[in-house]
Amino acid sequence: MAVIEVENLRYRYPRQERLALDGITFTVEPGEFIGVIGPNLAGKSTLCQALVGLVPHFYKGAIGGQVRVAGLDVHRSTVAEVSRRAGLVFQNPFTQISGAKLTVYEEVAFGLEHAGVPREEMRRRIDEALRLLGLEAVKDQSPFALSGGQMQRLAIASVLAMEPEVLILDEPTSQLDPAGTEEVFEAVTALCRRGMAVVMAEHKVDRLAEHADRILVLHQGRQIAYGPPRQVFARENVAALGVAVPAVTQAAKALGWVLEDGTYPVTLAEAVAVGQARRGGR
Amino acid sequence: MRLSLYVPGDTWVHRLDPMTKLLMTVVGIGLTFLLPSLQGGTLLLVLLLAVLGSAGVLHRAAAVYVGVAIVAGTFLVVQGLVYPGNAVPALTLGPIVFYREGLLVGLRLALRLYNILSATLILVLVTHPSDLVEAVVRRGASPRLGYVIMAVLQVIPTMMATASTIMDAQRSRGLETEGSLWVRLKAFVPVMGPLVTGSLIATEERALALEVRGFSGEGRPTFLKEEVIPPYATAARLVTVAALAAGIAGRWLLGW
Amino acid sequence: MMSERQPIIQARDVHFHYTPGRPVLKGITLDLGPGATAIVGQNGAGKSTFVRLLNGLLKPVEGQVLVAGVDTRQMTVAQLARTVGLVFQNPSDQLFKSRVLDEVMFGPLNLGFSAQEARERAEAALAELGLEGLEARNPYDLGLAERKLVTVASVLAMGTPVIILDEPTIAQDQVGVRQLGAIVDRLARAGRTVITITHDMEFVARHFQRVLVFQDGRVLADDTAEAIFAQPELLAAAGLQAPPITRLGQALGLPATVLTVEAFVEAVRAGEG
Numbered sequence: 041m042a043v044i045e046v047e048n049l050r051y052r053y054p055r056q057e058r059l060a061l062d063g064i065t066f067t068v069e070p071g072e073f074i075g076v077i078g079p080n081l082a083g084k085s086t087l088c089q090a091l092v093g094l095v096p097h098f099y100k101g102a103i104g105g106q107v108r109v110a111g112l113d114v115h116r117s118t119v120a121e122v123s124r125r126a127g128l129v130f131q132n133p134f135t136q137i138s139g140a141k142l143t144v145y146e147e148v149a150f151g152l153e154h155a156g157v158p159r160e161e162m163r164r165r166i167d168e169a170l171r172l173l174g175l176e177a178v179k180d181q182s183p184f185a186l187s188g189g190q191m192q193r194l195a196i197a198s199v200l201a202m203e204p205e206v207l208i209l210d211e212p213t214s215q216l217d218p219a220g221t222e223e224v225f226e227a228v229t230a231l232c233r234r235g236m237a238v239v240m241a242e243h244k245v246d247r248l249a250e251h252a253d254r255i256l257v258l259h260q261g262r263q264i265a266y267g268p269p270r271q272v273f274a275r276e277n278v279a280a281l282g283v284a285v286p287a288v289t290q291a292a293k294a295l296g297w298v299l300e301d302g303t304y305p306v307t308l309a310e311a312v313a314v315g316q317a318r319r320g321g322r
Numbered sequence: 323m324r325l326s327l328y329v330p331g332d333t334w335v336h337r338l339d340p341m342t343k344l345l346m347t348v349v350g351i352g353l354t355f356l357l358p359s360l361q362g363g364t365l366l367l368v369l370l371l372a373v374l375g376s377a378g379v380l381h382r383a384a385a386v387y388v389g390v391a392i393v394a395g396t397f398l399v400v401q402g403l404v405y406p407g408n409a410v411p412a413l414t415l416g417p418i419v420f421y422r423e424g425l426l427v428g429l430r431l432a433l434r435l436y437n438i439l440s441a442t443l444i445l446v447l448v449t450h451p452s453d454l455v456e457a458v459v460r461r462g463a464s465p466r467l468g469y470v471i472m473a474v475l476q477v478i479p480t481m482m483a484t485a486s487t488i489m490d491a492q493r494s495r496g497l498e499t500e501g502s503l504w505v506r507l508k509a510f511v512p513v514m515g516p517l518v519t520g521s522l523i524a525t526e527e528r529a530l531a532l533e534v535r536g537f538s539g540e541g542r543p544t545f546l547k548e549e550v551i552p553p554y555a556t557a558a559r560l561v562t563v564a565a566l567a568a569g570i571a572g573r574w575l576l577g578w
Numbered sequence: 579m580m581s582e583r584q585p586i587i588q589a590r591d592v593h594f595h596y597t598p599g600r601p602v603l604k605g606i607t608l609d610l611g612p613g614a615t616a617i618v619g620q621n622g623a624g625k626s627t628f629v630r631l632l633n634g635l636l637k638p639v640e641g642q643v644l645v646a647g648v649d650t651r652q653m654t655v656a657q658l659a660r661t662v663g664l665v666f667q668n669p670s671d672q673l674f675k676s677r678v679l680d681e682v683m684f685g686p687l688n689l690g691f692s693a694q695e696a697r698e699r700a701e702a703a704l705a706e707l708g709l710e711g712l713e714a715r716n717p718y719d720l721g722l723a724e725r726k727l728v729t730v731a732s733v734l735a736m737g738t739p740v741i742i743l744d745e746p747t748i749a750q751d752q753v754g755v756r757q758l759g760a761i762v763d764r765l766a767r768a769g770r771t772v773i774t775i776t777h778d779m780e781f782v783a784r785h786f787q788r789v790l791v792f793q794d795g796r797v798l799a800d801d802t803a804e805a806i807f808a809q810p811e812l813l814a815a816a817g818l819q820a821p822p823i824t825r826l827g828q829a830l831g832l833p834a835t836v837l838t839v840e841a842f843v844e845a846v847r848a849g850e851g
């Protein structure tokens with residue numbers, strides 16, 4: 041049973057002419073990791089917000105089509121109801137701090153307290169989230185005395201600790217160092233194995249190529265492609281529209297390096313394998 | 323960015339649970355009105371200052387007192403000049419005459435102002451707002467109400483933080499904000515507009531983020547921290563209530 | 579006054595902390611001058627703190643920062659702004675006007691340019707960042723990516739000899755990253771001092787001559803991009819990784835360190851040819 045079902049979603053912000061989302065249709069099964077890519081203004085953030093109901097409940101505007109998340113009809117449920125099943129990490133980490141808590145540790149507890157999670161369970165989840173995001177060293181610091189990257193880690197940890205059925209992340213690694221980025225992708229992949237469904241908007245296509253099960257490509261509000269990374273990044277129209285393609289794929293295309301099944305490599309490991317075969321067989 | 327006026331510390335007042343401190347504040351304000359006399363007001367002020375002093379926050383309180391001194395001074399001047407019962411001149415400055423009766427009225431008013439302020443500061447300076455709100459929610463208040471209180475308590479600190487952020491942005495782009503008082507005042511004017519907008523936006527964005535983080539205000543929350551009520555809290559509450567009783571008795575039975 | 583050869587920014591054994599007992603910078607000594615310098619390193623390493631010391635918003639607890647030969651402690655931030663322009667990491671910390679054009683004109687006006695000149699500079703800067711048409715919009719209504727570009731434009735318009743960009747590529751798509759790269763290249767060619775903090779290693783590889791690796795409040799390495807990316811152990815110690823194309827080149831045993839896709843393709847063809 042799909043845990044996210046989006047059907048012909050169309051949306052226009054108030055006082056705007058152009059549709060921000062136009063005919064988006066896709067489904068996600070539990071345990072799947074979906075990457076959403078596309079240039080700025082393609083509608084990535086709008087889509088993320090539509091999945092928890094901020095679009096249209098908060099931003100208003102005109103909406104059409106169907107969005108079902110964790111069994112709820114998002115357009116007919118409140119944001120609060122949807123948020124109990126689906127977590128969203130916003131693009132801007134600086135505005136996600138509750139301001140009600142004194143330390144990083146307590147900040148992660150904020151959502152858990154309101155969800156009525158028992159104290160022992162709460163501590164277990166906070167410890168795990170802090171460990172996954174590498175925040176143990178700053179756990180007693182004030183949430184406002186953090187570097188940008190630390191704050192972004194905190195924003196992710198706070199939502200991860202809620203253990204939602206569906207996790208939506210809007211460019212969660214934009215301010216993370218490369219090791220931190222890798223940690224987030226690995227944490228997310230591990231959670232998928234436990235059955236969580238993940239939708240992540242990202243510009244780091246090489247990481248997505250490595251970890252995501254499927255890629256959704258948006259361009260000016262339209263859905264250009266939806267499929268496994270290797271299939272999507274091979275498509276000519278994707279690169280032509282200014283959508284980023286992994287560097288190793290670009291190189292392989294330029295050199296005509298293809299895998300046995302005729303597609304281009306999208307991960308470093310695949311590219312190394314093809315490259316070695318090519319250069320070794322010379 | 324600091325989100326409250328709270329002064330961290332580890333004194334007996336800090337360790338006291340928020341409800342006891344709330345009681346002290348309410349009783350302090352109540353007594354201010356119960357004891358309008360100069361003697362009663364002074365005694366109360368001494369008591370309140372003793373509490374603030376033992377909490378180690380007098381320096382912060384002093385800043386507030388100085389800020390309010392203008393208002394207190396106005397009471398003295400206005401009442402000293404125009405109080406209807408003025409009869410005995412106390413001070414003559416050229417053509418201006420201050421009268422004893424009026425000055426005393428002004429002094430009582432000023433005292434009352436400082437008493438209310440001091441009682442409130444016990445809560446504001448020594449209790450972290452989130453602890454107070456948490457204590458109230460533990461006792462059955464709705465989390466939604468708790469959030470509203472929290473948001474209101476944060477208005478001023480949020481504005482202070484926003485103001486310093488904006489000034490940093492402005493001086494980084496060449497607007498002089500350091501130096502004489504005049505320069506600083508002049509620099510503050512262009513901050514006002516963005517300050518209001520910036521604070522509103524910050525508040526709205528935070529509300530949005532909290533909503534998505536599962537803060538719906540429905541259902542009973544649990545708490546990360548166990549509530550710690552020190553053994554002496556009962557004594558502190560008894561003393562506070564006794565002070566109130568003494569005030570009432572004094573006022574109506576003894577005619578203070 | 580400063581002589582021709584003196585580096586425009588000199589850090590001398592700079593120490594800094596926000597809270598006593600929690601050192602953030604632990605003795606940084608380096609010179610910065612014309613050309614493009616990237617600062618990379620782990621989250622919390624002290625990069626943003628360091629650049630706030632360069633424009634005077636923070637003052638060293640110990641040691642000195644000299645800008646054009648003068649100790650930053652002897653100048654106000656506004657005076658330093660004539661020499662050093664800083665784009666903050668968080669755009670919300672920087673934007674305060676309700677119109678994009680006013681925001682970008684603010685700096686030039688403070689530096690003493692006439693309204694006409696300030697407007698021309700602002701428009702040129704907005705055009706260079708592909709923001710034409712947004713002049714009348716409220717920065718708060720823009721998305722994070724555009725907001726970040728507005729902050730870059732508002733510092734670019736000031737024309738300072740030193741330009742510091744704190745994570746300019748946050749939220750940018752391919753087009754945005756290319757535009758920013760072109761700006762870095764142009765400024766560096768014009769002999770300006772461009773200092774950029776970033777976590778985007780492909781951006782570093784493509785546009786920066788000098789790379790400073792920060793770790794835990796110290797400078798772990800200071801070298802060319804090629805030299806830095808040729809040292810996987812050094813990178814791993816600082817939580818970094820060379821760009822994927824560089825790693826592909828290393829895995830395939832290419833003789834030189836390649837930093838871009840084009841260089842990789844060329845190196846492979848040369849090997850085959």
Ligand SMILES: Nc1ncnc2c1ncn2[C@@H]1O[C@H](COP(=O)(O)OP(=O)(O)OP(=O)(O)O)[C@@H](O)[C@H]1O
Pocket residue numbers: 178181184185186187188189190215217323596597602619620621622623624625626627628667
């Ligand atoms: N306002 C502040 N008060 C106290 N500590 C702070 C403050 N800002 C940052 N810190 C601490 O100082 C250290 C360095 O922070 P800084 O912002 O300079 O890091 P950074 O290298 O820019 O990291 P990032 O890559 O995440 O932006 C961090 O450990 C952080 O927690």
Ligand SMILES: [Mg+2]
Pocket residue numbers: 187188189625626627667744
């Ligand atoms: Mg930083």
